Amino acid sequence: MPSYSTPPVGLDTGHRYIVDKIMTDLRRLRRCYGKPKQEWLPLYERELAVLLPGGFVAEVEYGFQRRGRRVLSLAYTIARDGTLREAYADTVPSDVDVHGAGWHSYLRWSRSWLDLPEPERGRIEAALPFRRESGTPLRDGDGCWRLDRTYAHHHAGAERRVFGPLDRPAH
Template identity: 35%
Template sequence: MTYAQTQTFSRTEARYLASKVVADLHQCARLYGKPSASSITDYETELVERLVNGYVSEYEFGFKKNDKRVVAWQYAVKDGDLVGGSVDDRPGRVYARADISGASYYNYMAYTQKWNALSAEEKTAFLATLPFTRAAGQLPGDGSGYWITDKTYTRGGVAVTRKTFRPL
C-alpha cells in the first residue's frame, strides 16, 4: 500500500504564521516604542503575501546602534518537515530589558530562490500589490550580546523559527 500526501500552503496558514510575528512586533512596540501600529499593519500584509507565495526566507527586526544589533528578533522560514514535528509555540516573551537609547529601529527581509527566479516584470507586478516598497539594505552586525533560539511556529508544512539577539 502506498500513501502520498500533498499539502498546499494556504493564505489562511500564511496569516496564522504572520500573526505570530505580528504579535512579537506589537510587544516590541509596547516595550520599546517602535514600530508604529500603521507600520505593523503594513509589515503584516507584506509578510502574508510573501509567505503565501514562498518568497521570504528570513525576517528580522530590532534596534541597532553604530550598525551593531542591540536587541533583535530573527525568523527563519523553512519547510516544516525539516524541524521534525508539529511544534507550535505561543508568540511573545519578547526580551524586555534592552537599553535602546541612541539606537534606531530596523526591519529586514531576505528572499528565497523562488523570488530571485522571477522576471523583473513579475517582481514589479507583485511589489505593486504591497503597501510599501522596501529599500535594499544590509543587516547590522552583532553587538555585545548573544543569540538564543527560543520559539518555533508551524502551520501547513512551514516552520518559522525565532532567534532572539539579547544584550549582555
C-alpha cells in the same frame, strides 16, 4: 505611504498563523519599547501576507540598532514544509536598554523570489505596502543570538531567533 488593515484575500491558514505570530511579537516590542510605530504594524503585516504564500521570504528581522550594530532583534527564518515543532509566542525581551537606538527591519529574499521573472516580481512588488531598499544585514552588537521559538501550522513554519545582551535571558 498607503495604509493597509487586512491581508490579501486567500491567505491560507498556515501563512495567516505565521503572520499572526510575528505580528504578536511586533506588538509586544511596541508595548515594551515604543517601536515599531503603530502605523508600520499593518504595513509589515501586509508585506508578510503578500510574500509568504509565494515562498519569497528566506528571513525577516525586526529590532533596534545603534551605530549600525544590533542591540535587540527578532529574526524569523521561514520554512515552507511545516516540519518545525510548535512553541508559543508568549514574550519578548522586555528589559534591554534601547535608549538612543533606532528601529530597523531587514528582509532576505528567498531563492523562489530571485528565480522569478522580472515582470512577475514587479507585479508582486506593486501589491506591497512599501519598497525595501537593498542593503546588508547589521553587524551584531554586544550580545548573542538565541533560537527561542518555532512556529508551525500546516505547511508553513518559522524559527524565531532573538539577539540581545549576554547577561539577559532570551525571554
